[in-house]
Amino acid sequence: MNGLGLPRRGRALLAGGVLVAAVLTGCGGGTAGQEAAPSPDPALGTVTTAPDGVQEVTLQTQDDYVFSPSTFTVAPGAVRLTVVNVAEQLTHNFRFTPGDGPAPVEPEIPLLTPGESRTIEFTVTAPGDYGFECSFHTQLEQFGTMTVSG
Numbered sequence: 001m002n003g004l005g006l007p008r009r010g011r012a013l014l015a016g017g018v019l020v021a022a023v024l025t026g027c028g029g030g031t032a033g034q035e036a037a038p039s040p041d042p043a044l045g046t047v048t049t050a051p052d053g054v055q056e057v058t059l060q061t062q063d064d065y066v067f068s069p070s071t072f073t074v075a076p077g078a079v080r081l082t083v084v085n086v087a088e089q090l091t092h093n094f095r096f097t098p099g100d101g102p103a104p105v106e107p108e109i110p111l112l113t114p115g116e117s118r119t120i121e122f123t124v125t126a127p128g129d130y131g132f133e134c135s136f137h138t139q140l141e142q143f144g145t146m147t148v149s150g
């Protein structure tokens with residue numbers, strides 16, 4: 001069963017995105033360092049600390065079976081994680097992969113319909129890598145990793 005689903009991956013969607021990026025890059029004259037792709041917000045995956053001391057981070061998922069970004073790092077403590085599904089077609093979810101990581105993280109987002117956004121809060125203490133996934137699309141490798149720094 002290993003890897004059988006891989007050829008079905010959305011190559012057409014990816015190719016379209018590259019095309020758009022290339023066109024925008026060609027315009028030139030833009031601000032240095034500005035990325036051409038219009039969709040992913042640069043704030044995605046950036047961990048900030050809210051006034052109440054809780055670390056906040058937002059991930060995005062879309063019609064391509066990936067989390068954007070798929071990795072982020074927090075310090076030990078409370079985390080408020082928001083996942084935004086900007087897909088037009090696909091329903092996703094979010095959970096920390098059972099049995100993975102130094103300690104279980106129970107809160108999850110069981111269902112994230114297109115256009116929907118949900119937030120969970122949890123506290124981590126043990127440093128290490130915590131794998132997460134969309135359980136609907138593990139065969140398409142919709143995985144990510146949250147690192148808790150030591």
Ligand SMILES: [Cu+2]
Pocket residue numbers: 065091092093134135136137142
């Ligand atoms: Cu998914």
